[in-house]
Amino acid sequence: MTHFSALSLLKNALTGQKNWQAQWPDSQPKSEYDVVIVGAGGHGLGAAHYLAKEHGITNVAVIDKGWLGGGNTGRNTTIIRSNYLYDESAKLYDHAVDLWEGLSQDLNYNVMFSRRGVLMLAHNVHDVQSFQRHIHSNRLNGVDNRWLTPQEAKEFCPPLNISPNARYPVMGGALQMRAGTARHDAVAWGYARSASQRGVDIIQNCPVTAIRRGPDGSVEGVETAKGFIRAKKVAVSAAGHTSVVMDSAGVRMPLESYPLQALVSEPIKPIFPCVVMSNTVHAYISQSDKGELVIGSGTDQYTSYSQRGGLPLIEHTVAAICEIFPIFNRMRMLRKWGGIVDVTPDRSPILGTTPVPGLYVNCGWGTGGFKATPGAAHTLAWTIAKGTPHDINAPFTLDRFRTGRLIDEAAAAAVAH
Amino acid sequence: MLLVHCPYCDETLPELEFTYGGEAHIARPENPADKTDDEWRDFLFIRTNVKGPHFERWRHAHGCGRFFNAVRDTVSDRFLTTYKADAPRPDLAVLLADASMKEPSK
Ligand SMILES: Cc1cc2nc3c(=O)[nH]c(=O)nc-3n(C[C@H](O)[C@H](O)[C@H](O)COP(=O)(O)OP(=O)(O)OC[C@H]3O[C@@H](n4cnc5c(N)ncnc54)[C@H](O)[C@@H]3O)c2cc1C
Ligand SMILES: [Zn+2]
Numbered sequence: 001m002t003h004f005s006a007l008s009l010l011k012n013a014l015t016g017q018k019n020w021q022a023q024w025p026d027s028q029p030k031s032e033y034d035v036v037i038v039g040a041g042g043h044g045l046g047a048a049h050y051l052a053k054e055h056g057i058t059n060v061a062v063i064d065k066g067w068l069g070g071g072n073t074g075r076n077t078t079i080i081r082s083n084y085l086y087d088e089s090a091k092l093y094d095h096a097v098d099l100w101e102g103l104s105q106d107l108n109y110n111v112m113f114s115r116r117g118v119l120m121l122a123h124n125v126h127d128v129q130s131f132q133r134h135i136h137s138n139r140l141n142g143v144d145n146r147w148l149t150p151q152e153a154k155e156f157c158p159p160l161n162i163s164p165n166a167r168y169p170v171m172g173g174a175l176q177m178r179a180g181t182a183r184h185d186a187v188a189w190g191y192a193r194s195a196s197q198r199g200v201d202i203i204q205n206c207p208v209t210a211i212r213r214g215p216d217g218s219v220e221g222v223e224t225a226k227g228f229i230r231a232k233k234v235a236v237s238a239a240g241h242t243s244v245v246m247d248s249a250g251v252r253m254p255l256e257s258y259p260l261q262a263l264v265s266e267p268i269k270p271i272f273p274c275v276v277m278s279n280t281v282h283a284y285i286s287q288s289d290k291g292e293l294v295i296g297s298g299t300d301q302y303t304s305y306s307q308r309g310g311l312p313l314i315e316h317t318v319a320a321i322c323e324i325f326p327i328f329n330r331m332r333m334l335r336k337w338g339g340i341v342d343v344t345p346d347r348s349p350i351l352g353t354t355p356v357p358g359l360y361v362n363c364g365w366g367t368g369g370f371k372a373t374p375g376a377a378h379t380l381a382w383t384i385a386k387g388t389p390h391d392i393n394a395p396f397t398l399d400r401f402r403t404g405r406l407i408d409e410a411a412a413a414a415v416a417h
Numbered sequence: 418m419l420l421v422h423c424p425y426c427d428e429t430l431p432e433l434e435f436t437y438g439g440e441a442h443i444a445r446p447e448n449p450a451d452k453t454d455d456e457w458r459d460f461l462f463i464r465t466n467v468k469g470p471h472f473e474r475w476r477h478a479h480g481c482g483r484f485f486n487a488v489r490d491t492v493s494d495r496f497l498t499t500y501k502a503d504a505p506r507p508d509l510a511v512l513l514a515d516a517s518m519k520e521p522s523k
Contacts, residue, residue: 243466254462301437304491305468345462402458
């Protein structure tokens with residue numbers, strides 16, 4: 001496999017770009033693996049990479065019903081931040097940000113992680129109090145986050161409308177400077193390339209139809225469109241379809257699947273220096289390196305697997321963006337799309353072991369799991385390799401819905417995020 | 418946008434008049450003190466999240482204000498039926514047979 005470097009770029013430029021190799025082979029399934037991962041999104045592919053790289057487990061297959069990275073990994077607005085309220089969340093998301101910083105080097109693949117800062121706007125007294133509480137709690141946890149006055153927010157993000165009679169007045173904002181964006185496809189591709197280079201099979205266009213359990217209840221393997229594949233360890237990272245897959249193993253999940261939409265504008269010259277989120281009006285915006293404004297919306301109110309979402313959500317979001325950034329009033333939007341996100345009752349993920357021996361899960365990321373990709377994949381690989389929870393993922397058990405030890409980021413933020 | 422039929426107003430109206438109320442036919446425990454932790458988990462947190470016909474509650478928030486139930490296919494988002502809150506759970510097989518009769522021939 002080619003090692004990407006300035007030298008390899010130059011060499012291939014001189015030979016007319018004709019000698020690049022495929023970055024990973026399109027594998028066909030073997031009859032047995034040590035570990036099968038269901039779902040070739042960032043989380044599944046990442047777990048395969050860390051299993052191979054850090055634990056020497058390479059007899060692994062990552063199976064997807066579609067193409068790799070075609071789920072929420074390739075559909076999200078790529079916001080990365082770690083300013084969550086509770087200690088458990090701060091540790092998990094900050095672990096991810098630590099890994100994001102070295103990911104391009106680790107994978108020899110440019111994931112274009114850009115620490116451009118994420119500014120969360122406060123529009124009312126409740127927002128101000130809640131964000132200031134977040135800032136204090138974050139700082140106690142060593143997570144950077146600070147308060148900006150409306151004027152400071154405007155200096156940081158000049159297109160912002162801070163006029164006192166705005167439809168959504170800006171009363172300040174919380175700024176995490178270490179936060180930013182990354183190139184979503186490159187994350188899936190970089191993990192896929194690295195995992196497959198180390199011997200992992202990536203099997204696309206192959207739906208997993210059921211998880212098979214043996215007489216003692218433990219996992220035996222997965223039924224797929226390409227036949228039965230034996231494996232003593234199976235990990236499910238199927239995002240919006242996780243509860244469907246887990247049902248087949250007899251495990252009922254505290255998950256509901258909702259459409260979440262995003263849209264992009266026509267490309268324009270660089271104008272938007274950071275990421276701005278407004279949880280209260282459900283609008284998120286940044287500018288991609290191609291120049292498009294990338295705008296994220298809220299979830300539809302009803303559960304669905306239609307991967308579409310309703311137009312009223314888009315209208316609402318775009319209307320809010322135009323109020324907060326009047327400069328974008330006459331921008332044209334190019335396309336919109338939806339993904340199906342798996343939402344837990346406390347808006348925290350479910351990560352680790354399950355009641356079924358040999359079955360692991362990494363799900364419940366809802367509207368915000370891209371940012372956690374390296375951190376979650378890294379700790380899940382540890383758990384799969386050792387069969388026990390990792391310090392960081394231990395609180396995020398499925399069992400918390402029985403014991404009541406919820407990590408209630410939903411109540412903390414008052415919205416899905 | 419979904420068009421939702423309110424069985425009380427007997428009118429089919431835009432989704433914006435309605436709020437979604439989650440899965441239907443989840444009965445509150447009659448003797449809460451007798452419930453085990455597992456049963457509480459199932460009651461509070463576990464949902465069928467079915468990919469297909471889903472029994473769910475809606476409320477005509479900007480109309481008559483009443484709660485009612487619906488069966489909607491979560492793949493196509495098409496409603497198979499809506500019915501009043503105190504009506505019994507409809508037979509899915511019958512609903513599906515009716516829906517396939519109404520389907521335009523291909
Ligand atoms: C519009 C939108 C905007 C978002 N914005 C952000 C954001 O700004 N920041 C952020 O942190 N997060 C964001 N998210 C959430 C984020 O995208 C997800 O939490 C994250 O990408 C999940 O990654 P994953 O690898 O678990 O899932 P996915 O990338 O969805 O991968 C799951 C894979 O499982 C496969 N699969 C499903 N069922 C089966 C089966 N039976 N057999 C085989 N394969 C199967 C699917 O095909 C899919 O490829 C957003 C999501 C959406 C939809
Ligand atoms: Zn009504």
